[in-house]
Amino acid sequence: MKLKINKVFLPELIGKGYGKFWRFKGRYRVCKGSRGSKKSKTTALWFIFNIIKYPKANLLVVRKTERTLKDSCYTDLKWAMNKLGVAHLFKCTLSPLEITYIPTGQKILFRGLDDPLKITSITVEHGSLCWVWIEEAYELMDEKSFDMLDESIRGEVDDGLFKQITITFNPWDCHHWLKARFFDVEDDDILAMTTNYMCNEWLDEADKKVFERMKVQNPKRYLVAGLGEWGVSEGLIFENWRIEKIDDSVKKEVGAHEIFGLDYGYTQDPTALFVGVINLEKRKLYVCDEMYEKKLSNERIAENIKAKGYQHKMIVADSAEPKSNNRLRVLGITNLRGSKKGKDSIRSGIDFLQDFEIIIDPRCTNFIKEISNYAWDEDKFGNKINKPIDDFNHLMDAMRYACEPYMHIGLFSFD
Incomplete structure (x- = not known):
């Protein structure tokens, strides 16, 4: 030739x-x-x-x-x-x-x-x-x-x-x-x-400005996403976690319940589905599966959930997206319900989850990335404040939604 x-x-x-x-x-x-x-x-x-x-x-x-x-x-x-x-x-x-x-x-x-x-x-x-x-x-x-x-x-x-x-x-x-x-x-x-x-x-000027804004607005993320430095663990919200292969036996443990949470995203943020098992007696939370993808229409979200076999499971989704929640029900996600947020729901949800040992299946790579970087925010003087950063939080939010029914047993209701 x-x-x-x-x-x-x-x-x-x-x-x-x-x-x-x-x-x-x-x-x-x-x-x-x-x-x-x-x-x-x-x-x-x-x-x-x-x-x-x-x-x-x-x-x-x-x-x-x-x-x-x-x-x-x-x-x-x-x-x-x-x-x-x-x-x-x-x-x-x-x-x-x-x-x-x-x-x-x-x-x-x-x-x-x-x-x-x-x-x-x-x-x-x-x-x-x-x-x-x-x-x-x-x-x-x-x-x-x-x-x-x-x-x-x-x-x-x-x-x-x-x-x-x-x-x-x-x-x-x-x-x-x-x-x-x-x-x-x-x-x-x-x-x-x-x-x-x-x-x-x-990179053009618009590309460079993304990093320059990140440098000012989110210096922790800039170190990793901008400079390529290792993610640091200072001020992490969840520290009691480990990576371990999980099998179906955890669902059969006394006190175990399957849980599902859904956080919506589209262009900039991914849509995140959390799939886990919570054991209230052992105070353990197993992270078993995930979905994590940008630019998903409601139709694609429904298709992905069905492909995983979760369409009839109770999925607690972000209540800030009522139209999406209704659309997913029409598309066959039959038991999807809106979360009950309320005042200080993020902080109270974190308090609840910090009392659990979190075991993560190694295939849940996006969850591992988020939990490794989900940290308390800082004020202008560099002091930690009682509020998480607005980043690395998509599966973290979905996990919180999934656990809501078990945070206040007997007191919880859905909209």
């Missing part, structure tokens, strides 16, 4: 901030960064460029769940092909989700860690499976899942190739195992770096 050669000047194409990232050939290349730091786009460019450069290299792209790959890494890699002017050399398919470099048959494969067998048994027909890209790695709360993946990249590789795992993520939680594993050690086989929006030359 005769190839059309495109000449590109990489520093001009990629921009600043990623020179060491681009050149590193050690085993672990780890980049935590803020939003807008171009870490995912740069990673996608590197893989497309080097799939062409190394004719026997193959790539495995991984996220916590397989369904999230199409609208993230797969789309970024297609963008990179167009940016480099080589899209005509690749075949992209959705079923199965994969990309093939046509001249050599090299593969870019996509898998989710929600099906470990698909990871451990993966093989390629041409060359070596030598590269892995783990995107949004903060979703992997279980270090053993990473070890399993790491161990699957083994054996000899063709001459000139090198085995490497690239890890990209937003650093929401300073207690995450990624910090101790890669950032708190000295190892020549690890490149651990931090980037932020200030190395992204292609």
Whole structure:
């Protein structure tokens, strides 16, 4: 096959901030960064460029769940092909989700860690499976899942190739195992770096103003989402929580009740569904499942709830959205009820929940991100006040709604 050669000047194409990232050939290349730091786009460019450069290299792209790959890494890699002017050399398919470099048959494969067998048994027909890209790695709360993946990249590789795992993520939680594993050690086989929006030359003034406003209005969030620093735990509202695999046996415990809460969002904020089990006798709250997605119409919300099998469960939803509540009932969410907020309902709900041990299933990654960052607000002098920040609160609010019927047994009523 005769190839059309495109000449590109990489520093001009990629921009600043990623020179060491681009050149590193050690085993672990780890980049935590803020939003807008171009870490995912740069990673996608590197893989497309080097799939062409190394004719026997193959790539495995991984996220916590397989369904999230199409609208993230797969789309970024297609963008990179167009940016480099080589899209005509690749075949992209959705079923199965994969990309093939046509001249050599090299593969870019996509898998989710929600099906470990698909990871451990993966093989390629041409060359070596030598590269892995783990995107949004903060979703992997279980270090053993990473070890399993790491161990699957083994054996000899063709001459000139090198085995490497690239890890990209937003650093929401300073207690995450990624910090101790890669950032708190000295190892020549690890490149651990931090980037932020200030190395992204292609952000326009409107984009930059978002971060500048955040810097003034929400400095805690700015440290993570703006500067790419680790999320800090100072002033957290909930501290008595842990991550543990949960099975259906918790529903059968004496004193256990299934609970469901729904908080609405759309453009800026996600719609959040909390699914849990509360045990009043043991003072335990189990976080079993979640929905967390922006730009969902009421019809899509109903579809998602039905897909999870919760359409006939009692769901306590935000009473500030009566039209949405009525619409969901019409769409078949038969037992949805508005929350009973009242004066100081947020504070009283927090007081109630602080008396529980909260056990979180590791698949509830958005809940973990929120509870790791849900903190008391501060006054202009930096003093903590008796009010939570207006951030990281969508599943926190949904959890509070879900628990409302059990906060005042015998006194509670729905509108």
